Amino acid sequence: MIRAVVDPGVLVSAFIGRPGSVADQIIRAWRAGRIEIVVSPALLSELAGVLARPKFAHVARAGRALDYVNALRSGATMVADTTIEGPITRDPKDDYLVRLTWASGA
Numbered sequence: 001m002i003r004a005v006v007d008p009g010v011l012v013s014a015f016i017g018r019p020g021s022v023a024d025q026i027i028r029a030w031r032a033g034r035i036e037i038v039v040s041p042a043l044l045s046e047l048a049g050v051l052a053r054p055k056f057a058h059v060a061r062a063g064r065a066l067d068y069v070n071a072l073r074s075g076a077t078m079v080a081d082t083t084i085e086g087p088i089t090r091d092p093k094d095d096y097l098v099r100l101t102w103a104s105g106a
Contacts (some may be wrong), residue, residue: 003036003077003106005097007015008047015051015068016059030076037076038104042096046070 006026013023017097029035051065058066083101088096100106 001033001036003038003104005038005104005106007097008043008050011047011072012050012056015065016056021041027070037072038100038106039072039076040077040079040081040096040100042081044073047072047085077104 004026010023010026013021014027026035026037030037047070048065051060051069058064075103079100080103081096082103087095088098
């Protein structure tokens with residue numbers, strides 16, 4: 001089985017995008033058990049923060065965003081946030097994704 005760290009932007013796209021999009025196919029593959037998605041507290045926090053933005057209110061209504069984040073929290077493979085020091089990428093905000101990939105063996 002493929003083990004993958006999925007960028008929060010892709011997870012947002014799956015949430016707000018059209019059925020059949022690449023992002024939607026990733027989530028469908030995960031739900032069908034064809035891939036394993038790896039998450040961490042930092043990744044889920046970022047995802048929840050993005051989905052709480054006013055521009056997503058129309059698709060996040062009635063607790064839908066919270067249900068989505070909770071489905072990932074309970075169904076994906078949770079890995080603790082790592083404390084590896086030092087910059088890794090040109091965008092330090094993305095370093096945690098690389099650390100998560102390393103820590104999970106994805």
